[in-house]
Each structure stands twice: as structure tokens, then as C-alpha cells.
């Protein structure tokens with residue numbers, strides 16, 4: 163009986179842990195439709211000096227500016243990057259998820 167109780171508690175803990183991980187990974191999922199029709203156009207191939215997606219070395223100095231500054235760069239445009247990065251309907255949250263996605267190595 164004691165074993166069953168302990169086992170049940172372990173199972174419940176594992177279930178909660180897995181549920182949390184799932185929620186975290188889902189909320190950080192970038193909007194790939196928006197990525198593919200906007201950011202990808204320049205950032206997949208590093209057009210006009212754009213930091214190439216998943217090139218961690220290219221992104222490291224950018225990330226040092228902080229996420230708020232990076233989101234502002236996209237919204238206002240930066241040199242060859244047009245304002246909004248061609249994603250007029252992206253929210254700040256979506257920008258930050260897209261930037262996180264682009265900056266992480268593959």
C-alpha cells in the first residue's frame with residue numbers, strides 16, 4: 163500500500179512537470195506563418211547584412227542590446243531592414259518570439 167501511494171505521488175509530480183514543460187514550449191512557439199512570409203525573406207540567407215537565422219555568432223552581439231531594443235529595431239526599421247520587418251500585423255510578443263527563434267542555434 164505504502165509503495166502504491168509513493169508511486170502515485172511520483173506519477174502525479176511527473177505529470178505536473180510534463181504539463182508545465184508543455185505549456186512553456188507552446189507559449190514560446192514562434193508564428194511560423196509570419197516568419198516565413200516576412201523575416202525569412204532576408205534572415206534565412208542573410209540578405210543585405212541581416213544576421214542569418216540560427217547563426218548564434220551573428221546574433222550574440224545583437225542579443226546584448228536586450229530584447230526590448232531588438233523589438234524596437236524591427237518596429238522602427240534598421241538600415242536595410244524596413245520598419246515592421248515586413249510583418250505589419252506582428253505583436254511585440256510575436257516579434258520577441260521570432261527573434262528568440264532566429265537567434266537560437268539549430
Ligand code: HEC
Nearest residue numbers: 200201204210211212224232235241242243247248249260
Ligand atoms: C527586407 C529584409 C528584412 C526583413 C524582411 C527582416 N529583416 Fe531583420 N534585419 C535585416 C537587416 C539587413 C538587418 C541588419 C541591420 C543592420 O544592423 O544594419 C536586420 C537586423 C535585425 C535584427 C537586429 C536588430 C538590432 O538592433 O541589431 C533583428 C532583431 C531583426 N532583424 C529581426 C527581424 C524580424 C523579427 C523580422 C520579421 C518580422 C525581420 N527582421 C525581417 C533585414 C530584414
